[in-house]
Amino acid sequence: MITPISRKKQVIRMAAELFKDKGYAAASMRDLAQKLGIEAASLYSHIKSKEEILRTLCFDMAAEFRASLDAVEKMKVSASEKLRIGIEEHVKVMARDLTASAVFMNEHRHLSQPYLREFLLLRINYINRFKKIIEEGIRTGEFKPHIDTKLSVMTLFSSLNWMPLWYSPENSIKPEELGRQLADMLINGLKKN
């Protein structure tokens, strides 16, 4: 009875690749079955539905992001340090599964209700926690007083969330170094000062 569990995970992992490559709606269960070398109908002995796979991928990633930020918020460091570490940890979580991260970001809108609503709440909550860090940095005088926090935080997440689409750890820098450089760019900018 070890097989069913790991086989289910294998199905989900292959589905993640397929959803990333073709998009959720354009990826068929027959495509997925072919990747696994089985018949389409056989998939349903491992999973309940196509959307169950998407739900698993999206909510598992959400839980990981949340947990990483929990740890960062507890740290007794300055706001700019907190932001830097938060960015680095977010990158680390994505780097652990770039495929699932891409699905999380691009395909969550295909969740049906009430899951979609729940997902969006988790996401806005996560974003707001980062926004509070930026606001703290403005109050303490670490960040510029005039910055638009909503714009800043959305720009931050845009940069972070697209990373899984172009980053490949093989022929590039390591995730830790990527996170460090990304944080440096967003906090300190490109310009010499």
Next chain:
Amino acid sequence: MITPISRKKQVIRMAAELFKDKGYAAASMRDLAQKLGIEAASLYSHIKSKEEILRTLCFDMAAEFRASLDAVEKMKVSASEKLRIGIEEHVKVMARDLTASAVFMNEHRHLSQPYLREFLLLRINYINRFKKIIEEGIRTGEFKPHIDTKLSVMTLFSSLNWMPLWYSPENSIKPEELGRQLADMLINGLKKN
């Protein structure tokens, strides 16, 4: 004979909204027909195929981005000024049609060959032109010497390209101001210096 042209544009505009909201693959021609108050079959007297609409949207936007960058490159200003103006103009082009911009960014992958290949070439070309501006800024000493130009330019485009998904000009700052702030954040960072 004025009707056919504007009606076709109307079909494309409605399709853009639908593709943005549901994604290209999940948006059906019957959905589109319903939005226009006609039968699905009637769409084909205005357009040749579903993909023709996507092609029009993607390549029209690409042409606008290209034209805006052409103008910026001709300017006799410093690299950091060129980057700032390039960002502001990119935002302006997007703001002119946020819906088409969102489709351009999120749905282009559903183009079939050889259009997909052509589109990706246009896009990599555009990105490389921005990369050269950043490299110029490093040579002239305006930007930090150690920055990873590929990472920088991808971060830049991530920030820019997600904008159509969260920005709405009604209850927020104007496009020009958004472009200015976005450029400032990416070039100068959040930190006070």
Next chain:
DNA sequence: CCTACCGATCGGTAGG
């Protein structure tokens, strides 16, 4: 712009 319709493909089930 409509009615009528087509072949292909979809997610999923029954029963083994």
Next chain:
DNA sequence: CCTACCGATCGGTAGG
């Protein structure tokens, strides 16, 4: 995990 199959929906065409 398979064979056999279902109802629904897809993009698109013929002919008016």
